[in-house]
Amino acid sequence: MSARESSQPVRRGEQTDPLSHYSRLFFKFLLFSMVCATIPLAVILFHLHDSYYEYSGQKMKTAMQRRIEANKDIVDDYFRERLNELHVISRLYSFEYLKRQENLKRIFDTFNSSAINYEDLGVINQAGFHESYVGPYNLWANDYSVTFWFKQLMAEGAVVTDVFLGYRMIPHIIMAIVNEENGTRWILRATINSYLLNAKLRKLIIGEAGEAVLLNDDGFYQAAPRSxxxxxxxxxxxxxxxxxxxxxxxxxxxEPGETTRKILAYSWLANPKWVLVMQQDYDEFFADRAYANQATWTFFVVSALSIFLVVAVSVAYIVTAIKRRDSELKALNAQLVQTGKLAAVGQLAAGVAHEINNPLAVIQSEVDLMREFGRLPSPGSALDADRFFHEIDTQIDRCSRITRKLLSFSRQIKSEPQPVDMSEKLKDVVGLFEKWALTGGVVITAEADPDLPKVHGDPFDISQVLVNLISNAIDAHEGMKGGAIRLKAAADKKEGMLQVTISDTGCGISREDLPYIFDPFFTTKPVGKGTGLGLSISYSIVENLGGKIFVRSEPGKGTTFTLLFPVTHEETTEKVTSYETSQSSPDR
Amino acid sequence: MRLPRVLLIDDEVAFSRTVAEFLRRKGYEADIAPSGEEGLKAMREKTYDVIILDLRMPGLSGMEVLKEIDPSRKLAPEVIILTGFGTVDSGLEGLNYGAFDFLAKPVKVGVLIEKIMAAYERKLMKEA
Structure with missing residues (x-):
C-alpha cells in the first residue's frame, strides 16, 4: 500500500461527514417543527374530545335516570292497579257472594277480559283453605295457613310476595288482601305467573343488548324477560x-367471563320491595362516542400528515438553502486561502527585499571603491584585492541563500497533501525570517523534539500558517528594543496530535481584540500594512487539517499561539521511508 | 570649504566600513557605528555634519535615532536615511522627522556623496 492510499480513509471520513450533518439537520428541524405543530393540535383535540365525553356522559345519565323512573312508575302502577282491583272486588262483593264458584268465575273473566292480568283468583277462609277458586290448578286440598306469606298477610292486611314455586311448582307471585265481615276474616288472593311479569317488562327493553330486570332485595331475579x-x-x-x-x-x-362495561340504571319499587334494573351495554349506548373518537383520530392523523408534508417540504427547502450557502462559503473560503497564499508571499517579500538589498549594497559599495581607487596607485594604503573578492563572494552567498529559501517556499504553492516533517518545516520558515527579525532586534529560536511524528497536510499550507504567525510575532515587537520568538514542536501523546507553540515577547493582543483575531479582514495594523487575512486563513487551514489553534495573550507581555496538528499513522511514514530508500537504491 | 564630517550608523558593518573607506580616500572624515546607541554615543564625543542612518537595526531603530538627533535644531547634523527596506511610508516618515533625504540600498557611492554634499550645503546655510 502506498502512502497516498493509506491516507485515504481520513479524507473520505471528512467528506462523508457533512452529508450526514445535513440529514441530521433535516431530521432535527423536522422533529422540532412536528412536535411544535402537533402538540397544540393534540391538546385541542383531546380537550374537545374530553368535553364531548363529559357532555355525553352527563346526557346519558340524565336520560337513563328519566327513563328508569318512568319505567319504575309503570311497574309500580301495575302492582298498585292489581292490588286496587282486589280491594274493589272485596268491597263490591260479600264473602258469601264470592264463595260461590260461578260468581267468582264471572268476576275473574271480567278483570281478565281486556288483558290477561291474573293467572287465577281464589277466596280463602280463616283456616287457610279455598272456599272458591278460578284457575287452571287443583289447589282445593292445600292448607295456606302454613305458608310463609299467610302470617305476613294476617299481620299487614295485604301482601305481594316474591316469585316462588308454591304448591303448583311454577314460578309466580301472590297478591292477597284480608277482609273482615261480621267478625269473620277471609282472604282474596290472586296470582300472577312469572311469564306475565316478563311479558310486561319486555316492553321496557331498550337496545340490542339492553335488558330490564326485577330483583328482590336479596338480589334474586323476579323477572328477566330476555332469559x-x-x-x-x-x-x-x-x-x-x-x-x-x-x-x-x-x-x-x-357477567362472569366478560369485562365489558355496563350502564346500570335502577329504581326501587314501592311495593313489592323490588328494584327495577335496566342494563345497557356501555359501548352500544356510546356508539356515537366511538364514532366521535374515530372522527377525532382521523382528523388528527390527516392534520398531522398534512403538517408533516408541509414541514418536510419547507425544511428540505431550508436545509438545501443552508447547504447551498455552506458550499458557497466553502468556495469563498477556498478563494480566501488562495488570496492568503499571495498575502503570505507578500509578507515574505518585505523580509526578502531587505535580505537581498543589504548584500547588494555592500557589493555596490565594494565595486564603487574598486572602480574609484583600484586602478590608481593608492594614495593611502593599497587596496586589498583578496579582501575585496572575499567580501563580494560572501555577499553573493548571502543572496543566493535567501533566494534558494524563497524558491523552496514558492515551489510548494501548488503542492499535494503529504506527510510533513515539522522540525524541518520550522527550520525552513525560521530561516526566511531569522535575519530580518534580528535587524529589528528580535531573536527567533526553534526547537523540536526528536522523533516527531509527521503531520499530514499540504506543506505550503503549513508553511503559510507558520509564516503568518511568525511575521505577526515580528510585527508585535515593532517599536520595542528587541525581543524573542520561540517556536517549539512536540508530540502531544495524550491527544495523539503534534503541538507547535509560537510564543513572542511582543506587545500582546488586547482583551477587546482577542475574540476577533481569527475573523477575516480584522487587523490592528495601520491601513495598507495588514490585510486582516493572515490569522483567518491560518485558522481555516488548521481546521481543514483537522487540527486546532489556540491563542493566549497578555497585553504588554506577549502572545502564544498553540497549534495542534493530527499526525499521520506511524506505519505510513515508515512505508514512505522504505519506499524512498528502495527508489534511490543504486541497483535500480 | 572643508569637507563634511560623516558618521555612518548601520548594523551592516561590511557596508558602512567600505563606504567609510571610500569617503576617507576622498578626503572626508568618516566614522562608523554598528548600532543606534553607538551612533548617539559617537555624536556626543564628536561633532558630525552629515549622518548616514539605517532604519532597521537591533536595539534603537533608525527612526528613534532620527528623533533623538532632531535635525531641525540649529547646530544639528543633517541626516540621510539609507535602508534596505525601502518603502515610501518609511521615507515619508523620515522626512517628516527632518531627514534631509531618503535613499534605498543598494546605492552607488557616487550618488551617496552627492547627497552628502547637498546635505552639508543645507547645514551650512542653516548655520549661517
Missing part, C-alpha cells in the same frame, strides 16, 4: 350498587 330461566336465581349484581332510591351507575364485568 326467563334466570328467574329465582341469584343475579351477579352487587346489591350495594343500588344503595339509593334510584340512580345510574357504570360498572364493569357484571
Amino acid at each position: 326467563e330461566a334466570k328467574v329465582m336465581t341469584k343475579s351477579g349484581h352487587d346489591m350495594s350498587t343500588f344503595a339509593k332510591n334510584s340512580g345510574v351507575e357504570i360498572v364493569s364485568g357484571v
